[in-house]
Amino acid sequence: MVIKEEEQASSQPEEQTTSGKDTSENLPTVLDAPYFGRTARIVGSWESVDASGTPHEKNKRGELGKPLYNWYMNRVADDALARTAFPQSAADKRNTLQQVVSRAAKGDVNPDKFEVTDAKALSKHIKRVSEHLGAHVVGIAAVHPSMLYSGSRYPDDGTGATDAARGIKQGPDDMATKYPYAICLSTVWDYNMVQAHRHHIGDHSYHFSQSRLQLIYANLAAYIRELGYEAVQNRAQPMPTALAAGIGELGRNGMVITEKYGARIHLGDPILTNMPLVADKPIDIGVDDFCKVCRKCATTCPTNSITMDDKVVHNGVEKYKINWETCYRLRAYVMEFWEVCMSCVTVCPYTKPKVWWHQLTIGTLRRTPYALRPMLVRGLKFLDDKVWGTVPRKRVKWLTYDSGIKPVKKPRDQAVASVARSNGANGTNGTNGAHANGASANGHGEAPDPSEKMGYYYPLKENTRRFEIMEERAKRSK
Amino acid sequence: MTDRSDRDRLWNHFINSPPADAKNDLTPHIESAPEGRVYPVQSASDDPDTMSQTIKELGQWLGVNLVGIAAVDPSLQPEVSSEGEGDTDEEGGQSQQLPFGIVCVVHSDHDPEVSKGLGGQKGTQLDAVVIHHLRAYILELGYRASFSDLDPVAVAEAAELGRRDQSGRFIAAAGKKGSYAVLSHVLSTDLPMAPDGRLIAA
Numbered sequence: 001m002v003i004k005e006e007e008q009a010s011s012q013p014e015e016q017t018t019s020g021k022d023t024s025e026n027l028p029t030v031l032d033a034p035y036f037g038r039t040a041r042i043v044g045s046w047e048s049v050d051a052s053g054t055p056h057e058k059n060k061r062g063e064l065g066k067p068l069y070n071w072y073m074n075r076v077a078d079d080a081l082a083r084t085a086f087p088q089s090a091a092d093k094r095n096t097l098q099q100v101v102s103r104a105a106k107g108d109v110n111p112d113k114f115e116v117t118d119a120k121a122l123s124k125h126i127k128r129v130s131e132h133l134g135a136h137v138v139g140i141a142a143v144h145p146s147m148l149y150s151g152s153r154y155p156d157d158g159t160g161a162t163d164a165a166r167g168i169k170q171g172p173d174d175m176a177t178k179y180p181y182a183i184c185l186s187t188v189w190d191y192n193m194v195q196a197h198r199h200h201i202g203d204h205s206y207h208f209s210q211s212r213l214q215l216i217y218a219n220l221a222a223y224i225r226e227l228g229y230e231a232v233q234n235r236a237q238p239m240p241t242a243l244a245a246g247i248g249e250l251g252r253n254g255m256v257i258t259e260k261y262g263a264r265i266h267l268g269d270p271i272l273t274n275m276p277l278v279a280d281k282p283i284d285i286g287v288d289d290f291c292k293v294c295r296k297c298a299t300t301c302p303t304n305s306i307t308m309d310d311k312v313v314h315n316g317v318e319k320y321k322i323n324w325e326t327c328y329r330l331r332a333y334v335m336e337f338w339e340v341c342m343s344c345v346t347v348c349p350y351t352k353p354k355v356w357w358h359q360l361t362i363g364t365l366r367r368t369p370y371a372l373r374p375m376l377v378r379g380l381k382f383l384d385d386k387v388w389g390t391v392p393r394k395r396v397k398w399l400t401y402d403s404g405i406k407p408v409k410k411p412r413d414q415a416v417a418s419v420a421r422s423n424g425a426n427g428t429n430g431t432n433g434a435h436a437n438g439a440s441a442n443g444h445g446e447a448p449d450p451s452e453k454m455g456y457y458y459p460l461k462e463n464t465r466r467f468e469i470m471e472e473r474a475k476r477s478k
Numbered sequence: 479m480t481d482r483s484d485r486d487r488l489w490n491h492f493i494n495s496p497p498a499d500a501k502n503d504l505t506p507h508i509e510s511a512p513e514g515r516v517y518p519v520q521s522a523s524d525d526p527d528t529m530s531q532t533i534k535e536l537g538q539w540l541g542v543n544l545v546g547i548a549a550v551d552p553s554l555q556p557e558v559s560s561e562g563e564g565d566t567d568e569e570g571g572q573s574q575q576l577p578f579g580i581v582c583v584v585h586s587d588h589d590p591e592v593s594k595g596l597g598g599q600k601g602t603q604l605d606a607v608v609i610h611h612l613r614a615y616i617l618e619l620g621y622r623a624s625f626s627d628l629d630p631v632a633v634a635e636a637a638e639l640g641r642r643d644q645s646g647r648f649i650a651a652a653g654k655k656g657s658y659a660v661l662s663h664v665l666s667t668d669l670p671m672a673p674d675g676r677l678i679a680a
Contacts, residue, residue: 092515222497
């Protein structure tokens with residue numbers, strides 16, 4: 001990576017994170033850095049991300065404490081459908097599709113390689129194949145080492161085998177040379193179900209989308225091998241690859257925001273390949289301008305993990321930086337009622353149903369000159385608050401689930417007994433509608449009013465700040 | 479059916495050419511995936527109508543077009559050991575009969591009998607995936623569910639999803655014009671449900 005010599009002295013020497021307003025004008029230019037669009041830019045020295053430092057890997061080593069470790073390794077969901085949706089929530093992982101797909105033996109690369117005469121036609125074909133298999137957004141990125149993990153995405157796959165033991169020796173530079181293209185797919189979460197964020201309904205839209213995407217990737221990788229080319233997974237970071245592939249832009253909430261579906265997408269594990277393709281370019285749908293003004297996700301986040309401030313430079317990348325730890329730590333304390341928060345996704349103004357007026361708005365924003373965008377964005381944000389509300393609270397009913405019913409928190413020692421005795425709290429399907437989502441023989445939530453249009457959402461902000469509040473009070477009393 | 483051959487010369491290969499390596503086809507792997515255990519606590523299903531509706535809505539949400547449930551004549555009901563997969567009667571498990579059959583119908587643009595490529599088999603794979611999900615869900619509700627040898631077309635006819643034509647192919651009652659009805663698997667279960675019809679021994 002090359003930095004202009006005359007600016008090396010002014011680059012940040014050791015601290016990887018700096019804060020400041022509008023930092024981009026004062027930072028060195030990295031000449032060979034890939035272009036990720038306006039929302040994330042490499043502006044300084046960077047290091048490849050070591051996957052063993054990511055939240056799940058830290059948690060598996062017990063570095064995040066016992067509650068989170070138990071949440072990851074030992075939880076079994078109360079909800080029957082949740083036990084089939086995701087292996088970490090399962091009583092028996094064989095009842096999850098992810099386990100089945102991950103254990104499938106990979107086929108060989110076809111020795112009869114399909115010779116490419118037109119890389120552009122082949123790229124179009126791969127996209128058409130991906131959509132036929134079920135992907136909603138498809139993009140192709142030219143691989144750069146900054147998009148790759150330093151090793152495998154799953155350094156310890158649970159068998160104790162590390163990258164070294166599995167013979168993974170090629171670093172990001174070698175991988176980028178050997179596999180110059182990355183195919184990035186995404187599947188979409190059901191819009192109506194996502195309105196029930198912090199609820200089993202939202203969980204199911206999330207987890208089943210995830211398992212569907214894993215299957216699509218597996219099918220696509222198999223097809224690429226059938227064409228005679230290699231397809232490698234577990235090496236590319238989903239987010240920078242998605243940005244480079246033109247899937248979307250990076251929002252303040254740390255999610256990739258797409259043109260048609262907003263933030264309600266899954267990114268999965270991109271495929272690296274040596275198939276000759278034509279790369280796409282990052283897109284501009286005005287996320288950079290909108291996120292400067294909006295801050296809806298930051299005010300709604302139940303754990304205050306999203307910054308209200310400007311972008312910072314972290315590991316050489318200028319972007320909005322979320323506090324992953326406070327976001328992650330919530331999970332252990334809410335798993336009795338729901339698993340996936342998604343409030344920042346649901347509240348994002350870009351997350352809308354796939355309708356013509358949404359497309360028109362995005363198209364207009366894209367065509368507006370940069371200087372005029374702040375004014376347009378303020379108007380759109382005002383409209384969004386008026387029409388959709390500052391926080392979505394729509395009641396959602398799906399199968400026998402109902403997000404309008406307050407879930408009941410079971411005392412810990414009664415949890416197993418209540419499952420055995422009652423119809424099952426918290427939305428165990430197989431009960432009739434009146435008993436779904438919390439009304440158990442041991443106690444009821446508030447009686448559901450069928451005409452009520454508001455969903456029930458646990459207020460969490462106050463609880464997660466309680467220690468900070470206690471410290472502030474202690475300081476004031478001194 | 480959309481003819482893409484003129485616009486994309488590879489499309490014909492993707493739809494019609496069987497994979498050179500069978501391992502690159504995930505469908506058999508999904509179909510033969512081992513069955514998980516039955517969850518030890520049964521979730522009450524005191525309303526068979528609601529349970530039937532839930533199964534159908536879940537199947538359709540997962541991607542199939544039609545879901546049918548038939549009550550199966552006792553003489554046709556498959557038997558499984560009550561102790562779970564792999565256990566035999568010698569180990570003390572009792573045999574149980576599974577009185578209901580669930581079948582899913584996928585409307586496919588391609589005939590899976592002819593289009594043996596990875597793309598042409600999309601309907602068959604989707605059917606296998608949804609049946610896997612439904613089986614897993616029923617097992618987690620605390621009831622038995624297994625792939626069975628029942629004829630899927632017979633079960634679909636009994637569930638009033640369509641009929642067999644003169645050549646023996648299944649024609650869905652609510653089918654898309656020009657599409658092929660793909661139904662490859664039957665899930666047998668003892669989950670109490672309200673069936674759409676009854677499969678009677680000939």
